[in-house]
Amino acid sequence: MAATDPSTQKAPTAQAPTEKEPTGTQREVANDAALHEAKVHESYGQLVWRRFRRSKAAIAGGLLVLGLSVMAVCADFFSPYALGEITLEDTFIAPSRVRMVDVQGKIHLWPFVYAQELAINPATFEPTWSENTDKMYPIELFVKRSEYKFLGLIPSRLHLFGVEPGGKIHLMGTDKFGRDLFGKSCQAGRISLTMAIFGTLISVAIGSVLGVTSGYYGGRIDNVIQRFVEFVNCFPQLPLWMALAAIVPRTWDSFRIFVIMALIFALLSWTTLAREVRGKVLSFRETDFLLAAKEMGASDRRVIFLHLFPNTLSHVLVILTLTIPAIILAEAFLSFLGIGIQEPLVSWGLLMRNAQNIQTLGQYPWMMTPVFFIIAAVLGFNFLGDGLRDAADPYATM
Amino acid sequence: MVNYVLRRLVIAAFLLVGVALVSWIVIQLPPGDFATTYQTFLMNQGGTTQEQAEAAANRLRAQLGLDQPQAVQFLIWMKGIVTQGKFGYSFAYRRDVGELIGERLVYTLILALSAHAISTLVGISVGIYVAQRKYSLSDNLASIIAFVLASVPRFWIALVIAYIMVFTFNQHHITSFFAPQYVMAPWSPEKLWDFIKHVWPIVFIAGLGGIARNMRVMRGNLLDVLGAQYVTTARAKGLEESKVINRHAVPNALHPIIAYQGTVLPYMFQGEMEAAIVLGIPTLGPLFYESLVNQDIYISGGLLFIYAALIVLGNLISDLLLAVLDPRIRYN
Numbered sequence: 001m002a003a004t005d006p007s008t009q010k011a012p013t014a015q016a017p018t019e020k021e022p023t024g025t026q027r028e029v030a031n032d033a034a035l036h037e038a039k040v041h042e043s044y045g046q047l048v049w050r051r052f053r054r055s056k057a058a059i060a061g062g063l064l065v066l067g068l069s070v071m072a073v074c075a076d077f078f079s080p081y082a083l084g085e086i087t088l089e090d091t092f093i094a095p096s097r098v099r100m101v102d103v104q105g106k107i108h109l110w111p112f113v114y115a116q117e118l119a120i121n122p123a124t125f126e127p128t129w130s131e132n133t134d135k136m137y138p139i140e141l142f143v144k145r146s147e148y149k150f151l152g153l154i155p156s157r158l159h160l161f162g163v164e165p166g167g168k169i170h171l172m173g174t175d176k177f178g179r180d181l182f183g184k185s186c187q188a189g190r191i192s193l194t195m196a197i198f199g200t201l202i203s204v205a206i207g208s209v210l211g212v213t214s215g216y217y218g219g220r221i222d223n224v225i226q227r228f229v230e231f232v233n234c235f236p237q238l239p240l241w242m243a244l245a246a247i248v249p250r251t252w253d254s255f256r257i258f259v260i261m262a263l264i265f266a267l268l269s270w271t272t273l274a275r276e277v278r279g280k281v282l283s284f285r286e287t288d289f290l291l292a293a294k295e296m297g298a299s300d301r302r303v304i305f306l307h308l309f310p311n312t313l314s315h316v317l318v319i320l321t322l323t324i325p326a327i328i329l330a331e332a333f334l335s336f337l338g339i340g341i342q343e344p345l346v347s348w349g350l351l352m353r354n355a356q357n358i359q360t361l362g363q364y365p366w367m368m369t370p371v372f373f374i375i376a377a378v379l380g381f382n383f384l385g386d387g388l389r390d391a392a393d394p395y396a397t398m
Numbered sequence: 399m400v401n402y403v404l405r406r407l408v409i410a411a412f413l414l415v416g417v418a419l420v421s422w423i424v425i426q427l428p429p430g431d432f433a434t435t436y437q438t439f440l441m442n443q444g445g446t447t448q449e450q451a452e453a454a455a456n457r458l459r460a461q462l463g464l465d466q467p468q469a470v471q472f473l474i475w476m477k478g479i480v481t482q483g484k485f486g487y488s489f490a491y492r493r494d495v496g497e498l499i500g501e502r503l504v505y506t507l508i509l510a511l512s513a514h515a516i517s518t519l520v521g522i523s524v525g526i527y528v529a530q531r532k533y534s535l536s537d538n539l540a541s542i543i544a545f546v547l548a549s550v551p552r553f554w555i556a557l558v559i560a561y562i563m564v565f566t567f568n569q570h571h572i573t574s575f576f577a578p579q580y581v582m583a584p585w586s587p588e589k590l591w592d593f594i595k596h597v598w599p600i601v602f603i604a605g606l607g608g609i610a611r612n613m614r615v616m617r618g619n620l621l622d623v624l625g626a627q628y629v630t631t632a633r634a635k636g637l638e639e640s641k642v643i644n645r646h647a648v649p650n651a652l653h654p655i656i657a658y659q660g661t662v663l664p665y666m667f668q669g670e671m672e673a674a675i676v677l678g679i680p681t682l683g684p685l686f687y688e689s690l691v692n693q694d695i696y697i698s699g700g701l702l703f704i705y706a707a708l709i710v711l712g713n714l715i716s717d718l719l720l721a722v723l724d725p726r727i728r729y730n
Contacts, residue, residue: 233661234413234713235420236705238668239686243702246690247428325549333553333672337687355557356676362565371554378549386545 051391058387064380072189076148079183080162090178093129112138116168137167173366185370188346196327202266211277280312314392321385325378417706425699433459486696506681510670513604521612529620544610556676559599573678604669619651663712
């Protein structure tokens with residue numbers, strides 16, 4: 001430490017001449033540059049990013065979340081079939097096996113699927129789909145198929161992949177309405193993700209307001225708010241969520257159900273945040289910069305919004321990323337039980353609803369596949385939140 | 399100490415009243431009441447006319463006190479719970495809700511508490527093990543597994559287990575505690591084994607998340623304590639590493655875990671609930687879910703209260719336990 005001290009003091013003064021005279025002795029410039037790089041002022045954001053970047057898991061989590069969001073927004077493009085389409089004869093097709101090797105053992109350079117053939121089981125009269133190995137359909141990329149409006153605005157016919165009409169490609173199979181589960185899962189991300197984010201934002205709003213108030217004003221107000229937090233914490237989240245979700249009238253329109261569900265999730269999720277923010281504010285209350293601001297006559301509002309809240313923002317962000325997966329999981333379970341999101345909205349949990357019946361599950365195990373989207377989303381947000389937690393305090397030594 | 403215990407008890411009592419009030423409000427939110435359900439039942443299944451059904455419903459209202467103002471009704475409900483353990487009447491089961499809950503509560507507690515015990519033991523042991531091997535292969539592996547476990551929906555694990563049990567091992571009767579031949583039999587080692595064979599998925603699923611949490615908390619605490627100077631002193635004096643860990647570091651790292659038990663308990667109940675609903679094992683979870691679907695309001699309200707009361711109780715116990723272990727808390 002002692003060795004670098006004089007040089008850090010030198011660095012700012014040495015910087016100006018080196019910029020003016022780039023022809024100065026090479027070695028000194030290089031030295032200065034190295035020192036300069038280590039000690040240059042970096043904004044809080046840069047410091048956080050620098051530390052965040054080091055965690056591979058956090059980057060992977062961020063990419064997962066990003067990927068799922070893109071798939072949700074551009075679901076029409078990623079789905080090989082039209083999203084709203086219900087084709088009743090295509091019910092319960094097993095996931096297509098994408099092959100590189102055909103039944104004769106010949107290796108193909110391009111992946112393909114076999115044709116699907118419908119047969120009636122003579123014993124049970126149940127329609128069953130099976131592969132017809134006589135005809136094969138190579139998978140094509142960027143095909144023009146059914147029309148949709150990209151982002152609800154731009155008419156387009158482009159799909160990421162597909163097979164020639166006549167063949168069928170369902171990466172995750174189809175459900176009882178003949179809907180392609182893969183495309184539907186992409187689409188379901190829209191509701192599952194926005195509901196979790198929306199609910200989390202509401203809970204963040206409640207939590208930060210109560211947390212800052214509690215920590216800043218202290219005394220009686222603090223006491224009341226803290227007792228209230230303890231009281232809310234007494235309620236088991238899941239049962240109360242279920243009870244509240246179950247009394248939402250089924251006759252409401254989709255939008256109202258969506259908003260009310262997000263509110264229900266927010267209702268019990270804000271307590272951790274309120275506590276953390278309060279703790280942060282309490283520790284800042286005694287600092288010099290806050291005293292200075294107050295002595296200069298800053299109003300409470302100015303102190304809170306300009307000095308206190310920005311300092312708690314990093315922690316808010318961390319808790320935000322960790323609340324989202326909790327809501328995704330809860331929403332999935334509620335919708336899976338049939339007391340969450342209703343058709344015509346789709347969420348990942350709702351897509352798995354048919355798997356609740358063990359008989360259906362036994363016959364069509366691929367009804368469980370939307371779970372991989374849930375796992376990916378939750379894992380992504382968890383990794384992201386964990387990486388952010390380490391990065392949020394970049395001044396701490398690791 | 400007595401003072402502290404009394405204070406905690408009073409707070410707990412207030413919390414219970416508040417919890418009961420909220421449970422009451424939640425079950426009163428949907429339109430109509432218990433008698434309305436009765437009325438529709440009479441009209442649909444009893445074949446009575448609307449007037450007759452309404453008269454019968456009104457009679458029931460008067461009998462159960464449903465025509466009283468809300469505040470009075472709430473007091474009647476509370477009085478029933480406190481004095482007689484009565485939670486109201488279940489329409490679907492045609493029985494007192496208190497009895498219904500009582501039967502299942504025992505099983506729920508057994509399952510949730512064994513999940514709790516297992517997850518605490520395993521979580522703490524793994525936490526101690528990996529904290530001594532920071533950033534080693536086992537540490538990283540344990541963190542990754544903990545992460546993945548926390549990310550997989552519990553209802554899906556339950557589905558997978560049910561699928562494997564039914565279609566791979568041909569085990570039927572998964573939706574009950576016992577195989578048919580043991581249902582009426584007195585308790586015996588074979589019956590216990592049969593019981594375990596039926597309920598292990600629930601304990602397993604409820605415990606999984608707890609293991610991950612306990613492990614992470616224990617690892618973090620122990621790492622903090624291992625960085626303390628007294629640990630360095632102990633090592634410098636030549637104490638064996640095992641003694642340093644087990645005698646000096648672990649006891650001090652355990653305190654936060656105990657404080658944290660209060661928050662883990664609701665997690666266990668939720669895990670138990672989620673798994674039991676999917677597997678259909680008759681504990682409180684499926685009863686609660688059915689009551690919500692059928693609008694059997696006294697069951698929903700009663701169970702909401704029971705769940706919250708269990709959490710209040712759990713918090714109380716962990717507070718008192720902590721006060722026994724840590725003198726700093728009881729004199730504060």
